[in-house]
Amino acid sequence: MLKELAQEKWSGKINSINIGATKEEGGSRTSVVKIGGQATLPFIFNDGDIPHRPVIAAEVWDIAPNDWSSTLNSELEDVYSDPVSWSKKLIDEFKVDLICLKLQGAHPDLGDRTPTQEVKLVKDIISNVGVPLIVIGCGDDSKDNLILPACTEATKGEKCLFGSAVQDNYKTLVAACQADGHNIIAESPIDINIAKQLNILIHEMGFGLDKIVINPTVGALGYGLEYAYSIMERARLAALTGDKMVAQPFICFSGPEAWRAKEAKASIEEHPEWGKELERGVIWEVLTSATFLQSGADILVMRHPKAISTVKGYITKLMEIK
Amino acid sequence: MALSGLDIYKLLPKTNCRKCGYSTCLAFAMALAKKQVVLDKCPSINPEVKGTLEQASLPPIRLVTIGVGDNKVDVGNETVMFRHEEKFHHPTAIGFIIDSNVGDADFENKIKLIDSLNFERVGQVIKVNLIALRQSGDSTDFVDKVRKVSELSSLALVLMSSDIEALKGALEICSKQKPLIYAATEQNISDFVGLAKTYSVPLVICADELEKIEELSQKANQEGLADIVLDTGIKSITKKIEDLTYLRRLSLKKKKRSLGYPIVALVENDDPFQEAIEAGTYISKYASIVLIKTVESWQTLALLTLRQNIYTDPQKPLQVEAKAYSIGQVTEQSPVMVTTNFSLTYYTVLGEVEASKIPSYILCVDTEGMSVLTAWAAEKFTPEKISDSLNKSGIKDKVNHKRIIIPGYVSVMSGDLEEKSGCEIIVGPKEASGLPSFLKKI
Numbered sequence: 001m002l003k004e005l006a007q008e009k010w011s012g013k014i015n016s017i018n019i020g021a022t023k024e025e026g027g028s029r030t031s032v033v034k035i036g037g038q039a040t041l042p043f044i045f046n047d048g049d050i051p052h053r054p055v056i057a058a059e060v061w062d063i064a065p066n067d068w069s070s071t072l073n074s075e076l077e078d079v080y081s082d083p084v085s086w087s088k089k090l091i092d093e094f095k096v097d098l099i100c101l102k103l104q105g106a107h108p109d110l111g112d113r114t115p116t117q118e119v120k121l122v123k124d125i126i127s128n129v130g131v132p133l134i135v136i137g138c139g140d141d142s143k144d145n146l147i148l149p150a151c152t153e154a155t156k157g158e159k160c161l162f163g164s165a166v167q168d169n170y171k172t173l174v175a176a177c178q179a180d181g182h183n184i185i186a187e188s189p190i191d192i193n194i195a196k197q198l199n200i201l202i203h204e205m206g207f208g209l210d211k212i213v214i215n216p217t218v219g220a221l222g223y224g225l226e227y228a229y230s231i232m233e234r235a236r237l238a239a240l241t242g243d244k245m246v247a248q249p250f251i252c253f254s255g256p257e258a259w260r261a262k263e264a265k266a267s268i269e270e271h272p273e274w275g276k277e278l279e280r281g282v283i284w285e286v287l288t289s290a291t292f293l294q295s296g297a298d299i300l301v302m303r304h305p306k307a308i309s310t311v312k313g314y315i316t317k318l319m320e321i322k
Numbered sequence: 323m324a325l326s327g328l329d330i331y332k333l334l335p336k337t338n339c340r341k342c343g344y345s346t347c348l349a350f351a352m353a354l355a356k357k358q359v360v361l362d363k364c365p366s367i368n369p370e371v372k373g374t375l376e377q378a379s380l381p382p383i384r385l386v387t388i389g390v391g392d393n394k395v396d397v398g399n400e401t402v403m404f405r406h407e408e409k410f411h412h413p414t415a416i417g418f419i420i421d422s423n424v425g426d427a428d429f430e431n432k433i434k435l436i437d438s439l440n441f442e443r444v445g446q447v448i449k450v451n452l453i454a455l456r457q458s459g460d461s462t463d464f465v466d467k468v469r470k471v472s473e474l475s476s477l478a479l480v481l482m483s484s485d486i487e488a489l490k491g492a493l494e495i496c497s498k499q500k501p502l503i504y505a506a507t508e509q510n511i512s513d514f515v516g517l518a519k520t521y522s523v524p525l526v527i528c529a530d531e532l533e534k535i536e537e538l539s540q541k542a543n544q545e546g547l548a549d550i551v552l553d554t555g556i557k558s559i560t561k562k563i564e565d566l567t568y569l570r571r572l573s574l575k576k577k578k579r580s581l582g583y584p585i586v587a588l589v590e591n592d593d594p595f596q597e598a599i600e601a602g603t604y605i606s607k608y609a610s611i612v613l614i615k616t617v618e619s620w621q622t623l624a625l626l627t628l629r630q631n632i633y634t635d636p637q638k639p640l641q642v643e644a645k646a647y648s649i650g651q652v653t654e655q656s657p658v659m660v661t662t663n664f665s666l667t668y669y670t671v672l673g674e675v676e677a678s679k680i681p682s683y684i685l686c687v688d689t690e691g692m693s694v695l696t697a698w699a700a701e702k703f704t705p706e707k708i709s710d711s712l713n714k715s716g717i718k719d720k721v722n723h724k725r726i727i728i729p730g731y732v733s734v735m736s737g738d739l740e741e742k743s744g745c746e747i748i749v750g751p752k753e754a755s756g757l758p759s760f761l762k763k764i
């Protein structure tokens with residue numbers, strides 16, 4: 001049979017990771033998310049096992065974003081001021097699998113919110129929503145080293161996913177996640193060697209390889225998407241042929257990246273030849289996200305409700321094997 | 323797949339008669355493997371061996387051309403499974419299916435709209451390639467529409483019909499434009515192959531199962547048809563990804579010549595988002611031609627951009643000319659920003675500078691198309707190189723100040739650059755997105 005001739009059997013597979021813990025498991029989540037475990041390239045079911053579907057996390061900020069496009073604002077503006085309602089809206093109405101809370105407001109230039117304020121917010125979200133939580137720092141290393149450990153401690157036992165550990169600032173976060181039983185995001189700048197090196201460094205601190213998720217720092221459609229796409233393909237091929245140091249699931253911030261693109265943000269008056277504004281923004285997020293699913297994304301972080309529901313429908317179709 | 327010198331040697335007469343100009347058959351074989359000489363130079367080769375060698379030198383996936391002139395599209399001749407291994411060679415041809423029973427006015431508008439779908443991105447024009455006219459109803463109407471479309475548009479055509487008489491009528495009008503015929507199936511294969519040969523046009527062969535595709539393409543090949551495109555029919559996205567991947571593997575890795583052809587995928591969904599997502603999937607996953615139904619500029623822009631990304635040569639990043647670009651109504655006081663000549667970097671900076679509405683100069687340093695951080699690490703974006711560009715570009719004569727703005731990521735070079743260039747160095751933001759607010763402050 002030609003199908004058998006074409007089949008490829010791999011010796012390695014991607015690590016499985018559980019995010020979120022139920023009451024029985026020592027947390028308080030009403031649902032948990034399982035990702036990874038693939039023994040084949042994306043959606044080639046005939047070659048090997050694909051135990052879990054890719055999942056979508058909705059990005060929620062601790063402060064109201066003031067530079068998001070009008071297409072996003074018109075959907076989400078009413079909940080910007082309240083991260084709990086923001087989370088609930090996307091969970092209840094659009095069925096996202098996780099909430100990705102970005103503590104943007106902790107940044108010294110963007111409000112300099114204190115660890116106490118961020119801990120209170122994280123606890124508020126934990127007690128008001130049932131899905132597992134991803135928590136991302138503000139990007140300022142020294143500030144993140146203050147707020148993130150406070151948040152890992154406040155959510156001890158919930159098996160969240162915390163980010164991001166980077167090559168020159170990973171120790172504090174690794175130690176905090178280790179102490180409080182969380183998973184970690186290892187972020188590398190579109191470079192497979194750095195991704196691997198960072199995993200080794202984190203692992204050398206005694207942190208389990210099965211609790212790391214790789215953020216390969218993707219670019220948007222039209223803005224270097226192909227670089228991360230190929231880095232992810234290379235990492236997957238290495239993992240499937242046995243390299244355990246890159247055998248981690250991927251998290252792709254496809255939504256935030258897509259909405260930085262001019263094509264997603266420009267008004268119809270600026271670029272009439274590009275077509276309808278709303279649809280253009282949404283398709284930019286949709287196509288950026290969908291393309292990374294094809295290079296192996298396990299978690300997509302997304303923004304626009306319409307884009308989320310479109311990609312969710314696509315994932316459902318991808319996982320139908322008949 | 324190409325044979326090695328030794329493989330070829332085994333098939334040669336091994337008499338070392340030197341008629342080919344080489345001292346031994348082995349030397350000739352080695353030269354042949356490197357394509358330094360043609361097979362005909364050996365007069366003693368037997369015809370059967372000649373056939374084998376010629377077969378072996380064919381590309382594993384055939385190159386098929388649709389259309390003629392400026393708008394012809396080449397598809398196929400791919401050599402790798404993953405773009406990082408080399409590159410994907412011939413970008414997916416993107417086209418639109420139009421049913422022949424639409425009203426004349428709608429029909430004309432649609433064609434005009436399709437024709438206008440081209441955009442400029444990072445210095446390249448990206449455009450759609452095909453119009454696929456599908457017979458719905460009457461064959462005279464179909465032929466009539468074929469005439470219209472070939473008058474109205476110069477895009478390459480796909481003729482979709484199962485009615486051989488209708489196709490004959492259509493080909494009488496447009497066979498010189500080398501349209502692609504869609505599609506031969508198990509039921510009509512001989513007739514359709516005959517038709518494609520008569521008019522010397524490429525033909526799609528369609529069947530659900532890979533085995534059936536192989537059987538039909540062998541048959542077409544035996545009957546003398548070379549320009550073939552394959553279609554595995556309408557099925558779920560996942561099945562389609564598997565078909566596309568498996569066909570690529572079988573032709574490249576298992577040397578299945580009968581499957582070594584470009585592949586077309588049809589996508590029709592009333593929801594333009596689902597249609598785009600599916601079409602996008604097949605662009606990433608090995609489809610040589612994708613035909614869709616929706617004609618919307620936002621959808622097309624997104625798909626063409628994706629194709630441009632996936633088919634970019636990973637070894638050769640897109641570059642812009644290394645020089646000083648003036649943006650807006652510049653004056654002698656306008657700020658000067660320095661960046662690299664990597665297209666994406668330049669166009670990203672350009673976008674932000676335009677958005678800031680502050681007339682500025684952007685000086686692109688020749689970094690062989692590397693981005694700021696990569697170029698800095700590879701020593702292509704050094705104080706020497708930058709001060710050299712400052713001098714050569716003539717920018718110093720265009721402004722009456724000596725301040726230059728460098729990307730935040732390379733702030734460490736400020737001191738050194740100040741010394742080398744004699745300019746005052748201002749450290750800009752790390753990301754281009756920080757430029758508008760930065761430019762307003764200085």
Ligand code: SF4
Nearest residue numbers: 338339340342347364
């Ligand atoms: S002409 Fe043919 S047989 Fe003679 S040496 Fe060359 S390869 Fe060998």
